[in-house]
Amino acid sequence: MVKLIAQTACAGLLPKTIGSVTVTEVDAGQVTLIAPHKGQQKAVSAALKTSVGVGFPAPNRSVGTGPRTVWCGKEQALLIGAPCPSLAGAACVDHSDAWAIVQIDGADTVAVLARLTPIDLRANVFKRGHTARTLIGHMTGGITRLGAQSFEVMVMRSMAETLVHDLTQAAENIAARAQNAG
Amino acid sequence: MRLPCPICGERDRREFYYQGHAGLLDRPTRDADPQAWVDHVHFRDNPAGETRDLWHHEAGCGAWIVVTRNTVTHEVSGAVLAEKSK
Numbered sequence: 001m002v003k004l005i006a007q008t009a010c011a012g013l014l015p016k017t018i019g020s021v022t023v024t025e026v027d028a029g030q031v032t033l034i035a036p037h038k039g040q041q042k043a044v045s046a047a048l049k050t051s052v053g054v055g056f057p058a059p060n061r062s063v064g065t066g067p068r069t070v071w072c073g074k075e076q077a078l079l080i081g082a083p084c085p086s087l088a089g090a091a092c093v094d095h096s097d098a099w100a101i102v103q104i105d106g107a108d109t110v111a112v113l114a115r116l117t118p119i120d121l122r123a124n125v126f127k128r129g130h131t132a133r134t135l136i137g138h139m140t141g142g143i144t145r146l147g148a149q150s151f152e153v154m155v156m157r158s159m160a161e162t163l164v165h166d167l168t169q170a171a172e173n174i175a176a177r178a179q180n181a182g
Numbered sequence: 183m184r185l186p187c188p189i190c191g192e193r194d195r196r197e198f199y200y201q202g203h204a205g206l207l208d209r210p211t212r213d214a215d216p217q218a219w220v221d222h223v224h225f226r227d228n229p230a231g232e233t234r235d236l237w238h239h240e241a242g243c244g245a246w247i248v249v250t251r252n253t254v255t256h257e258v259s260g261a262v263l264a265e266k267s268k
Contacts, residue, residue, distance in 0.1 A: 076244075
């Protein structure tokens with residue numbers, strides 16, 4: 001029997017610290033895309049809340065910190081970090097290992113992300129628990145605010161290397177500017 | 183240019199794909215007069231003033247939306263989900 005070695009999406013690429021910014025991979029564990037059928041969203045949310053502890057998120061929001069749900073498109077959300085319960089009123093698709101998810105922390109995090117995405121990341125607009133489907137460089141992906149200087153960025157796994165490359169380049173540019181200014 | 187997605191709020195134009203005039207939603211019936219189909223497929227008005235366009239929020243929520251804009255002033259005055267536009 002061949003013994004296969006499981007590798008995360010950013011294995012060998014992260015963690016990295018550049019200037020004031022640290023980029024680390026998030027090992028999300030089990031991930032499931034949940035798409036409630038027409039008119040079933042409330043029932044699906046209640047069922048999720050009963051079995052996992054978090055409901056179906058409103059558009060552009062994420063719910064929970066342990067097992068959590070993150071909105072990821074019109075009438076769709078990802079359940080992250082928990083096995084998907086049996087949901088009669090929804091289509092559920094296993095997305096485990098399908099996403100490259102990284103966490104970015106540090107004083108210049110917003111400045112770094114602002115180089116890559118067109119959305120408004122200011123704290124009074126994009127608050128903790130807010131999430132957005134948007135562009136990250138040339139890729140479509142998701143950005144979620146975890147804290148004052150902490151964000152999570154996710155793209156499809158095939159683009160993991162590009163994501164790390166783009167974040168690295170943006171962070172190096174910001175760090176260089178800070179160095180020159182000082 | 184920024185477009186007001188009914189789901190995501192105001193977003194950069196780069197997140198959207200442009201399809202054409204919202205009249206594309208009014209598809210003639212299968213047995214309609216051939217001229218109605220010719221008009222639907224090939225002919226568009228070229229208004230000076232308010233017009234309604236179909237956009238796809240491709241790099242966002244994935245919704246099709248109908249955006250109302252003014253071709254003279256470039257003002258974007260609103261948007262609704264295509265599924266609710268009729």
